[in-house]
Amino acid sequence: MVGRDAIVHFLTVDFPRMFVADVTVDFRGFSADGDVVVVEETMQATPANGNVYRNDYCLVFELRDGLIHRVREYMDTANGHRMMFGDS
Template identity: 80%
Template sequence: MTSEQSRDLVKRAWRAFSTRDRDVIAPFFTEDAEWLAPPGNATADALGGSHHMVGRDAIAHFLTVDFPRLFVADVSLTFRGFYADGDVVVVEETMEATLAGGNAYRNDYCFVFELRDGQIHRVREYMDTARGRRMMQGAVP
């Protein structure tokens, strides 16, 4: 894929994520896709899940079932940039939401998407884990 095609694919994937529809989201990922976040991040801990999801089904489940249990309202993303080089796309964003416990959430993220055969094969997610934990205290899904 060209860099432009890769960037377009990831932008379409982000739009799909917001639908919370498994049948719309899952096809963006390879069957053996991985999503890696920092160990001990507050989202995985609050949901009792793993920081390393493996497989299209696990990732789609997180985005459609688990994520909305914790981030319950007012979810908004402000994209700072989409940068592509061949099959690698880097996304900078700020996410804001209301958490299940009523706390406000706001954190900056950087995602590195690695594509294979026109699908997302690996996502590496980076965020301020300490800040996330502070905001999540009391957020029980």
């Protein structure tokens, strides 16, 4: 996603359709160095397919002029795919 409008659309429209209940985020660690902040978290939720979703994330925030300029998100994509779509 690039740009504020795309991110807002994902968070307000797409995310609630993908994860329909029980969304929780357990923050596991924070690190900061200058204008870079790293956040480690585990997200759990119930996706629209009724499966159990649990995945670890690492987010790297780059700040510019006190605002978030860029976010990079890392996760276990194979694990996420399996929980969202099964073993196919």
